[in-house]
Every structure is written in C-alpha cells, then in structure tokens.
Amino acid sequence: MRTALAAGALILLTASAVLAERPGPVVQPTETPGQWEWRDSPLPSLEGILARERSARPVYGLYTWAGEYRGHRDSIRKAGWRTVRVAGPMDDATMAMLAADDMEVMMTVGLYGGGDKRNRTSFDTDEAFLDHYLKGLEAFVRRYGPGGTFFAEHPDVPVRPIRHVEVWNEPNFQYMIPPREGVDRLVIEAEREALYARVLPAAYRTIRSVSPEVTVVGFGAGGASAGDVRFIRNVHEADPAVGRSYDVLSTHPYISPAPPEAFSVRSWGGYTVAGTLAEIRKAMAAAGAADRPVWYTEVGWPISQADGGHFPDKEKVLVSPLLQAAYVVRQYAYSMRLGVERVMIMFVTDSDGFNGGFFLRDGNWRPSAYAVQTMIRLMPHPKLKEALVDGADGLFAYRFEPAPGSTSDVVMAWNVAGPRKVRLALGDLARRGVRKAQVIDLFGHAAEVELAGGAVEVEVGPCPVYVVPAMPER
Numbered sequence: 001m002r003t004a005l006a007a008g009a010l011i012l013l014t015a016s017a018v019l020a021e022r023p024g025p026v027v028q029p030t031e032t033p034g035q036w037e038w039r040d041s042p043l044p045s046l047e048g049i050l051a052r053e054r055s056a057r058p059v060y061g062l063y064t065w066a067g068e069y070r071g072h073r074d075s076i077r078k079a080g081w082r083t084v085r086v087a088g089p090m091d092d093a094t095m096a097m098l099a100a101d102d103m104e105v106m107m108t109v110g111l112y113g114g115g116d117k118r119n120r121t122s123f124d125t126d127e128a129f130l131d132h133y134l135k136g137l138e139a140f141v142r143r144y145g146p147g148g149t150f151f152a153e154h155p156d157v158p159v160r161p162i163r164h165v166e167v168w169n170e171p172n173f174q175y176m177i178p179p180r181e182g183v184d185r186l187v188i189e190a191e192r193e194a195l196y197a198r199v200l201p202a203a204y205r206t207i208r209s210v211s212p213e214v215t216v217v218g219f220g221a222g223g224a225s226a227g228d229v230r231f232i233r234n235v236h237e238a239d240p241a242v243g244r245s246y247d248v249l250s251t252h253p254y255i256s257p258a259p260p261e262a263f264s265v266r267s268w269g270g271y272t273v274a275g276t277l278a279e280i281r282k283a284m285a286a287a288g289a290a291d292r293p294v295w296y297t298e299v300g301w302p303i304s305q306a307d308g309g310h311f312p313d314k315e316k317v318l319v320s321p322l323l324q325a326a327y328v329v330r331q332y333a334y335s336m337r338l339g340v341e342r343v344m345i346m347f348v349t350d351s352d353g354f355n356g357g358f359f360l361r362d363g364n365w366r367p368s369a370y371a372v373q374t375m376i377r378l379m380p381h382p383k384l385k386e387a388l389v390d391g392a393d394g395l396f397a398y399r400f401e402p403a404p405g406s407t408s409d410v411v412m413a414w415n416v417a418g419p420r421k422v423r424l425a426l427g428d429l430a431r432r433g434v435r436k437a438q439v440i441d442l443f444g445h446a447a448e449v450e451l452a453g454g455a456v457e458v459e460v461g462p463c464p465v466y467v468v469p470a471m472p473e474r
Helices: 046-050 066-071 073-079 092-100 126-144 149-153 185-210 224-238 240-244 273-286 321-338 367-378
Strands: 060-065 083-087 104-109 164-167 215-222 248-252 263-266 269-271 294-299 343-346 383-392 395-401 410-415 420-425 436-440 446-450 455-460 465-470
Touching: 046 321, 046 383, 060 066, 060 294, 060 367, 066 073, 066 083, 066 092, 073 367, 083 092, 083 343, 092 149, 104 126, 104 294, 126 149, 126 164, 126 185, 164 185, 185 215, 185 224, 185 240, 215 224, 215 294, 224 240, 224 248, 224 273, 248 273, 269 273, 273 294, 273 321, 294 321, 321 343, 321 367, 321 383, 321 395, 321 410, 367 465, 383 410, 383 420, 395 420, 410 420, 410 455, 436 455, 446 455, 455 465
Parallel strands: 060 083, 060 343, 083 104, 104 164, 164 215, 215 248, 248 294, 294 343
Antiparallel strands: 263 269, 383 395, 395 410, 410 465, 420 455, 436 446, 436 465
C-alpha cells in the first residue's frame, strides 16, 4: 500500500542516511523528573488562535552563535530549521552562509564592536553606556541590515539581510548590570529596569532611523522562575514610550526540569509558561501593545554529563535525552497553541555551561535533533486547525494543517504525566474511503492501525505521536 502524508512532507520510512542512524522506536517514559504538578493553565482563546493567519515562517527556531552555525551548518539544514537566533559577534563568513541558506535571522545585539566592553560596568555613566550601545547598534544595521554595506561588498551573496534585531539579551539578569557585592538584589533589579526603559526606546529610534524594514525585538527577558514578568511590567510602567518601542516582545520561558505545560513548584510558590505569558500580555495591553507578537527567543532543557552532556551538572535534577527531545517538540507545538510565532531552542551544541545542544561537538546528532527533524518533515509549516483535547488532565491533541495547500492534516498528541491509551477522532476519513492511519513516533518510526468510526486508538505519553491517514491506492 502506498502511504500519502501531508503535502510537502517526506515519507520518513524512505528518508536520508542521516535518519538511518536515528534512535529506535520509542518506549514511553513512566517517570517525569522535577518538582512539578499538573494544574490547568490560562490558555488564550482557542477561537482567537485558530483565526490567526499562518506566520511568515514556521515556529521552528534555533539559538546559535556564529561559529556554531559554521561548524554545524549541514546538520542544521538537514534537520530542517529555517530560523535562527544569532548572538555574540557576527562576521562576514557566517553572514554569507546564512544568506545563501535563506535563513531567517534574528540577531541579538549587545555591545557590538565593544572590544573588551561587556556591560554597564565598563562605563562611568548610563549616558556613556547608552551612547556606545546605540553607535554599535547603528553600525550593525548599516553593515548587515537592509541596504547594508556587506551586500554591496559581496555581490555574489544573495541579498537576504538581517531583518530582526533583538535589543540586548536578558537585561533583567546579569548581562546588562551584574550583581554587586553588598547591594540588595531588589536595588539591582530596579537599576536594570530603569536603564532598559531608556535603552529600548532609544534603540528603536536608532534602528528606525537606519532602516524602517527591520523588526525591533524588545526585552529578550530571562524567564527562569518567572523572572520576566516583573521586569516586563515594570519597564513598561517606567516610560509610556516603551510600549511604542518594539515590534515583537521576546522572552525566555525556562521551566526546566519541569515539562513545558506543567506547574513548576518552587519554594516561593511556582509558575507555568502559559500563566507567565498571560501576565506578560496584560502588561503589554496596559501599555497599548496588546497586538504585538510574542516570540520565545531562548528556552531549553539540559541533560546530565552522565547522559553525554559536555559540562558538569549545574542542577541536581535533569531530564533524560529522550525527555529533552520530547519537551523540545512539545514546546514548539504548545507555543503555537499559545499564539507564540517563533521559538528559538538553546542550543546548537553544548555551550555556555548548558548541556542543551542538538549536536555533539564531533557532529553526531542527539535524540532531540532527530525529534525536530521528524516534526519538521511531517509539518514543514504548520497551522493549528483544531484542538481535539486541549490539556484536559495533561492530555493534549491538536490537528495541524502541515503546510499551505496540504491535502491531509496531522494530529499531534501527548500526555504530560505518563503513558495512556486515547481515542482520537480524525474527521471525515471514513467518508473519504480511508480505513487506516499511520502512527508515527518521536523519531519517525511508523505503525499502521485500523480506524473505527473515523477514529483511532493509540498510546500516547510524554513522547508525542503523530497520526496521519494512510490513503488507499488509486
């Protein structure tokens, strides 16, 4: 029998040699590490999410540094990513590769061209810091942005400039103003909020003066322990101009080692990704920015050194490589349900003390890379069409149109707490003469199952499964 998947997707059973080395069939985990519990989260209106237009690029994003992109370029393209966040210095060789690969690039700009200057402590005054930052920001956009000198100097490179610029990385943490011994944490936080309330409007004006085509991505706030909510709210309240000074709001919804949909239990209470997003959207609405998109420009789940991580463990409780793979693709899908258009997962390879890489330094792939490749092949440019189960008791099942013009939808389903049998309705397949479906696991292994009344019974668990119709031969 010939199997027809969604238009634009590849049939995983006849994929490239890279897939031949993928992990074996999934055995659903029965234990989920971390201090977490299941609580219903404040999901945005499903009707509103379904009514949205398909985003210009798929949700799938990857966080990289320039050198890592060069080193793992082939694997990044084979996995299927078309959007990257680049941080650190940019160079002409990397820019040429990114343009040739038609990558959508969001560049996080710190003290560009700053030499040994790293943050506010390198300057005597806020004014001196701001002046230096804005000059570097302008130089970057004039070099690599629309109409940039890089393309004039390299006529052989496709003219695909960087059109998304993020104004600083995690300014609510140590990267803009580090902690100082003997100074209370709340005092430092207030300094960070006040300074960023000046930085963002000034950066917006600077970028706009150079190129009105560049999307200004504001905040890049660190979200571990819900640290982004207070910062975003307070910065908006510090100056009314802030709400008019970004085109996209970005944040980093870290919740590791808890699952992306769970309530992370902390000594002070806890938080959920959906709950913090709801609070962030309230702050945006109060500032007149309710219509702005939200992007997750950094998030991930590290594994232990015993499981192959490059660095010594920073935390006592970490996820397995299998759960890391599951959480990454669930984050992509869950973000679409939340109305988040881009998600940049950290990291290409283990870096900065964080064992969240998709690829080992020798070029081998982790399970998470195979999981992403499977998801992208099945759903190259997905749009959420229906919620079959919208998080009831930790069960999620969504129907996606996998790409524009697709003739068959893909159902993606998972259960947060552990394995369970579920019955998934697949629409009017019986009327269309479809009697069987393929159930495809996290790594692309497929099994054919019979439909009964247009539905299929499958086992789901922390590792998502994809269900696609097996079309009859013509």
